[in-house]
Amino acid sequence: MGDIIRRRIRFHGLVQGVGFRYRARHAAAAVGATGWVRNDVGGTVSMEIQGTEEQIDRVIRMIERGTYVRVERMEVKNIPPEPDERGFETRDSRW
Numbered sequence: 001m002g003d004i005i006r007r008r009i010r011f012h013g014l015v016q017g018v019g020f021r022y023r024a025r026h027a028a029a030a031v032g033a034t035g036w037v038r039n040d041v042g043g044t045v046s047m048e049i050q051g052t053e054e055q056i057d058r059v060i061r062m063i064e065r066g067t068y069v070r071v072e073r074m075e076v077k078n079i080p081p082e083p084d085e086r087g088f089e090t091r092d093s094r095w
Helices: 018-031 053-064
Strands: 005-015 034-039 045-051 070-079 088-090
Touching: 005 053, 018 034, 018 088, 034 053, 034 070, 045 053, 045 070
Parallel strands: 034 088
Antiparallel strands: 005 045, 005 070, 034 045
């Protein structure tokens, strides 16, 4: 298994009102990744996700396969892992 990494990702496109957060939570649980996802102002979705590179890539692919979801662009930043984090949650929207 690879090294654990953490990424902050902002998704642009058709990502709100299409089941994106639901899909993200279930995909993360399926592959064993941790973190959170929330809707942001302006129609974007932010996510912090932690796991191996392969786990993170799998979650993103699973989200993008969703009906109606259309990711046009992602802003990705590597950030320090949170060693005590457990699970993946949907957070309140940031309005």
